[in-house]
Amino acid sequence: MGYHPCMKPIGEMGAQELEEFVRSGELDPLETLQVLRNPYCSLQIVEDILRSTRNLQTHAVRERIAGFPGLDLGTALNMLGTLPWLSLVHVAQNPKTPPLIRRNAERMLVQRVHALTLGELVALARCAHRPLIRVLGDQHDERVLGALLDNPRMAENDVLQLVQKKHLSAGILAQISTHRRWGNYAQVRYAVAIHPNTPLPVCLSLLVRLPLKDLKDIASSHEAGAAVREGARRLIERRQAETQRSGKIRR
Numbered sequence: 182m183g184y185h186p187c188m189k190p191i192g193e194m195g196a197q198e199l200e201e202f203v204r205s206g207e208l209d210p211l212e213t214l215q216v217l218r219n220p221y222c223s224l225q226i227v228e229d230i231l232r233s234t235r236n237l238q239t240h241a242v243r244e245r246i247a248g249f250p251g252l253d254l255g256t257a258l259n260m261l262g263t264l265p266w267l268s269l270v271h272v273a274q275n276p277k278t279p280p281l282i283r284r285n286a287e288r289m290l291v292q293r294v295h296a297l298t299l300g301e302l303v304a305l306a307r308c309a310h311r312p313l314i315r316v317l318g319d320q321h322d323e324r325v326l327g328a329l330l331d332n333p334r335m336a337e338n339d340v341l342q343l344v345q346k347k348h349l350s351a352g353i354l355a356q357i358s359t360h361r362r363w364g365n366y367a368q369v370r371y372a373v374a375i376h377p378n379t380p381l382p383v384c385l386s387l388l389v390r391l392p393l394k395d396l397k398d399i400a401s402s403h404e405a406g407a408a409v410r411e412g413a414r415r416l417i418e419r420r421q422a423e424t425q426r427s428g429k430i431r432r
Contacts, residue, residue, distance in 0.1 A: 248278035
């Protein structure tokens with residue numbers, strides 16, 4: 182369907198104009214997508230679009246239809262099953278998507294994680310939201326976990342849960358300790374310092390940035406390695422000695 186010289190842009194059409202436009206002939210995929218983006222697009226218009234298989238050939242069109250409010254559940258789930266992982270992310274993160282469809286999109290994504298390539302996992306880690314963050318935290322590749330650390334949806338508690346995982350490599354633990362965001366959290370520094378896979382130099386660099394209370398906890402912790410406990414005890418002694426010296430000077 183081509184544009185008539187007097188025709189309004191699809192994005193500016195009202196409800197009745199949009200309905201007449203859809204029913205006036207066969208839309209191409211770009212026109213279909215523009216109709217679906219129009220704020221006056223109704224469920225009736227979506228159902229009219231569904232009658233033409235040509236309209237459904239592009240992922241972007243099926244993505245818009247799958248998350249359309251009020252769409253028949255069976256139709257929506259069928260659409261979800263045909264979408265690539267990135268379209269499923271868009272459906273799951275769109276606030277207009279009905280909750281049931283959002284949860285199903287998330288479930289499909291979780292099921293597909295094991296089949297994604299490394300590049301896809303890294304891309305997903307950068308934009309994932311909470312249900313997927315937990316799943317991606319089980320990955321072993323440092324590139325995936327590194328991308329997850331930079332995800333703006335990550336919260337301190339997500340990082341703390343990640344650091345509790347025993348499979349974390351020395352490399353990713355070092356990344357967390359120096360991360361421009363997470364390296365500033367005392368609880369994260371504490372958790373990394375007592376992790377068994379954290380290299381000793383990294384642990385010692387973290388200890389000097391911890392408060393005295395945390396150092397005392399580490400000095401008596403069964404989770405921390407012997408060298409880390411000893412490092413904490415020496416720092417405690419040094420700080421206590423400095424406190425005594427400064428007290429004498431003040432007197």
